[in-house]
Amino acid sequence: MPPLDTPDQKSVAVIGAGWAGLAAAHTLQQKNLRVHVFEQSHTLGGRARKVHSRKLGRTIDNGQHLLIGAYSDTLRLMQELGLDEQENFLRQPLDISTLNQDFRLHLKSTLPAPFDFLQALLWAKGLAFTDKFKLIRALLTLKRQKWRVPQAQTVGNWLKQEKQTPFLYQAFWEPLCIATLNTHVNKACMQLFARVLQHSTDAGKQASNFLIPRVNLSALWAEKLSKAIRFTYGKSIQSLSITPKGYQIDSLDFDAVILATPAEQCAKILATLPNSENQAGFMQALRQFSFNPIMTITLELEKNWQLPLPLYLLKTEHPQQDPGQWLFIRSRFMADTGKSVRPEIAIVISQASEWLEKDKPEIIRLVIGQLARQAPENLPLPAVTAWDIITEKRATFSAEPGLHRLPNATAWPGLYLAGDWTDTGFPGVLEGAVKSGQLAARLLAQNLTS
Ligand SMILES: Cc1cc2nc3c(=O)[nH]c(=O)nc-3n(C[C@H](O)[C@H](O)[C@H](O)COP(=O)(O)OP(=O)(O)OC[C@H]3O[C@@H](n4cnc5c(N)ncnc54)[C@H](O)[C@@H]3O)c2cc1C
Known part of the structure; x- marks a missing residue:
């Protein structure tokens, strides 16, 4: 049962239910603030979420993710939510x-x-x-x-x-x-x-250490958040208005707001505030990012590929013929969800710009050729029975020198930013997203209670 709201409880809106927004929502809720998350899609997790693959007839991830032992804030958050690490990750040196x-x-x-x-x-x-x-x-x-x-x-x-x-x-x-x-x-x-x-x-x-998720990315922790957090799905927030109390979103009043959307959506929303033109440098910093795609190929196999490791580096000596960079033997680590896990592998192509225009069946043909050529002689690639390709065109910001990454606090009172693109010290990764969400929430809570 969600706890009942108390009249003097302050309320906070979080816009965006990626890992940054959700980490912020969790931190705020733990500080006994009333939290309402607005998400434009119908799924939790943002760029690290589950998707339904029609081609494969089941749920997969929008992209194979790998965490490392150094993701201390992310792992601590999962612990707080009572996640059993062994059940949810394969951890290996x-x-x-x-x-x-x-x-x-x-x-x-x-x-x-x-x-x-x-x-x-x-x-x-x-x-x-x-x-x-x-x-x-x-x-x-x-x-x-x-x-x-x-x-x-x-x-x-x-x-x-x-x-x-x-x-x-x-x-x-x-x-x-x-x-x-x-x-x-x-x-x-x-x-x-x-x-x-x-x-x-x-x-x-x-x-x-490598930590490879055994369950889909939305189920991992996002779907385990407290029931006290309210969610509005399918709502793309386009504007904010300032009220005497704080902010109004979708006719609801809030004391404070965390914008946890990608930077350019933040810019669009903030541009609707009356004094945004006084923040030219800040708005420009929000619009400076460019993005690189990641392509994830899932291949269903006729039978399990009995390779000893869960993850391999693929050789890309002939860039035109070898699209795949990393291979994950998913059936080796995915948890059995009741139905037996189908023999499945995932191939990741990061910085996939040059593959965007290519015909998908052609990419599959090349990847199968690459795997077949590189496979050990005694363990050839089993026949491929089905496939899907998911391309995230704006997977992460392009991590180039000279980016001006913004802090979490803004010039607007009670308005904070979170996202992997903020000044986290990390490239566009999960740990940066979580850290930024937690920090934005802590700063906001301090400000509301002081
Ligand atoms: C294919 C792929 C593979 C990756 N692999 C790895 C990996 O192995 N390891 C790793 O650490 N990182 C990886 N990353 C990066 C990682 O997924 C991201 O850094 C992280 O998910 C970013 O989280 P975020 O909350 O900052 O942003 P997002 O996940 O983008 O969250 C923003 C949310 O805001 C919502 N939103 C946007 N506009 C609005 C609006 N106007 N109103 C309401 N909601 C809105 C979006 O729908 C979204 O849910 C990968 C990313 C991709 C795409």
């Missing part, structure tokens, strides 16, 4: 391997971080001695610099500066940069990449 394991970086050492990572690099399979030496030297230099680099530096420039070999560039740095920043090496912001490297190699023993 960092393990990056190609399908035939001619390249493998497996962190299994008992040394403390970052020495466990450095040892894994020394033992890595498929790297020549020079590669290992240059890679370790580059990471130690970054650590010595306290993971700080010039603000304008791109990952590409840094790789040149650190004299990384062409093999390291192509087999290690490029896949890592694209997977974590969804931005091409030559455009990607080195400072953000350095933070990613810091979080995964130098932030404690379990920070580099």
